[in-house]
Amino acid sequence: MSEPAVRTALARDRHEPGEIMAIQMGPSHPASHGTIKFNLKLDGETIVDVDVEIGYLHRGFEKMCEQFTWNHCFPYADRLNYASPLLNNVAFALAVEKLAGIEVPERTQYIRVICGEISRICDHLTCLGMGASEIGAISAGFYMIEAREVLYDLVEAITGARLTVTYGRLGGVMKDLPEDMAERCRAAFVQVRRILADCERLLVRNRIFVDRMVGVGVMGRDEAISWGLTGPLLRATGEPYDVRKAHPYLVYDRFDFEVPTGTRGDNYDRFMVRMAEMQQSMRIVEQALAQLPDGPIRVDDPRFVLPPKDQVYNSIEGLMNHFKLVIEGQKIPAGEVYVATEGGNGELGFYLVSDGSGRPYRVRVRPPCFYGMAALGDMLRGAMVADVITTFGQINMIGGECDR
């Protein structure tokens, strides 16, 4: 909604316009998770105009990457979306591999799918749990954090770290899955499914929750497309665009899963789309574990992959290879590429330019929630102040990714 439209609507409802009050909400507001400022213009409790200010977490990711070798960028890529670091890791690795022309072994592709989908569930749980607790359903929030904890244990078993995983490598992954991965996943998913069922019973038909979510933050399909929205935000409007289906990468074309969509494009639909997506992600992980082939977890190419440690310490060739890769970096052939993957919040793209040296010439991330934040102003105009919290919560802005 535009500012004049809100004013017209207000004038229609009332005889005399109220006084416009300017309020700054944020940058560190207790009810908004993430450092962000809303410059609101209010007429009573109605938002007449809003200017969203981001950038409080700007760390210069893109500038930093230009200073280091390709391998050095992996830890930075982790810290973009810290709710689903594995997805970022995999996306960055895929982009560099496309630029270098590497095809990773099949087992690695399956491992990446498994990690990515576990991460996606964590991302959605964070978004929905926080979103629910911000509007008062704090027990549902805690339950979802409990489920996330179970999944973090899985992530820890795979990567050795809970949050800052740095698991992706150029041409492969850091290490293989634990041997009892299928068993662990089965046990974890039993718990996650139980908790999700609990949360569904707590929230989905809860009168207060429904009143706060239905018809709030509405954005129609055409507008959402024009604003560049992707992921759950776009799917909530009924457009079934999912990068995993539309442009299959890794081995996503081998799994049977559905793309849940909404109809109204409001906060409730965004919530329900994410709830349904978590079930689909678990289905994908189960199928991937059942199909998981044997084989190497890295490509066998000394130009890109670090040699095993016993070769580094015991042979001159291994040592030299290690030295060249660490000091000079992988020489990726000159060129450029844009690779899109489905991140937790939508299309996560990397646009990379290489000049043939060991360092990236340009790294650009397409952060999915950045475009959601751009559209937030349009979703909020005409709404109430309290709706800022729910709408902002369902955008799922992750500061690290939005501000880079």
Add this chain to the structure above:
Amino acid sequence: MTPEALLERVVALVPAATPLPLVEMRGQAVVRLPREHLVEAFTTLRDHADTRFEQLMDLTAVDYLGRTPRFEVVYQLHSLTHRHRLRVKVSVDEADAEVPTASGVWRSALWAERECFDMFGIRFAGHPDLRRLLLYAGFEGHPLRKDYPLMQRQPLVPERDPITQPWLPPAGGAR
């Protein structure tokens, strides 16, 4: 549509477009456009039944310091109908770093162009609200330019009372 067929179709629709070699672009469809025909070309690409690029997925720039023209503004287009992508590049030089805005065609360009202005100092003619986005109004320089020093310090910004002083920068946008 294969990238080759898409490039052929795009060149037929927009004669000003020059396709770039597929090998260097790793098999992705990329065209270069002169900035004079930009908005018109974007409108055609968005609305024509064969291309239908409904979404501007991303907009950024690359600084090729030492080359003339120095900057390249890069648009990532995506079609939801046909599920294909196209990258459009526009070259601009430092002395006249200005590109017509695409925000009239896709609204996603609104913030993306603000960020690009913020990071590279490229102006977008006709943009309704060209202010800095990630950095603050008093920031000096454009950090993603290759000649911006890595260890550059910024001057302190005087404290501002948000009540007595307006909370929005002047309407003309930050300089």
